[in-house]
Amino acid sequence: MLAEYRHGLDPRVFPLGEKWILREEKSVASARRFVRDTATDWNVVAHVPEIAELLVSELVANAIAHNTAGVSRASAIRVTVGREKNLMTVDVHDSSTRIPRMRRAARLGTSGRGLGVVQALSHxxxxxxxxxxxxxxxxxxxxx
Structure with missing residues (x-):
């Protein structure tokens, strides 16, 4: 599916866990562990913890890398995991007001593929x- 804008957090999502991390590169590993452990604790299908771990690392890395002017590098990022029927929802919230957008990565480029990976592997x-x-x-x- 294509990405879409939603106004407000969907009330049908049952919260499973929440973690606050600093806007620092070393925090990506903490977010990955949190999402993987939460998925495992809630008995998701076998391959889901690894996919969720990969995808949250893309979202958190984007939140860190695409910082807008005036947003402190030390400000917090909130990672929330929830459940809506048979779907696990992972939400990465930060104080940036920049709207995420897909980019076309250069053939040998080292960035620009994150949201493409998210789109390809998520529902x-x-x-x-x-x-x-x-x-x-x-x-x-x-x-x-």
Whole structure:
């Protein structure tokens, strides 16, 4: 599916866990562990923890790399994991107001593929803007 804009967090999503991390490169590993462990604790299908771990690392790395002017590098990023029926939702919220967009990576480029990976491996993804920043979310089919 194509990414879409949603106004506000979907109330049908049951929260499974939340973690705040600093906007620092070393925090990507912490977000990966949190999402993998939460997925495992909630008995998702076998391949989902690894996919969720990869995809959250893309979203958190983007939140760190695509920092807008005036947003402190030390500001926090919130990672939330939830469940809506058979879908696991991962939401990465930061104080940036930059809308995420797909980029075409140069053939030998080292960046520009993250959201393409998210689109290819998730059931759905999109973003939500609010007065405090934005959330980029993804969903993975996680329960039969």
């Amino acid at each position: 759905d993804w999109g973003w939500t803007l609010n007065p405090y920043g934005n959330s980029v979310w993804l969903q993975i089919l996680a329960w039969p």
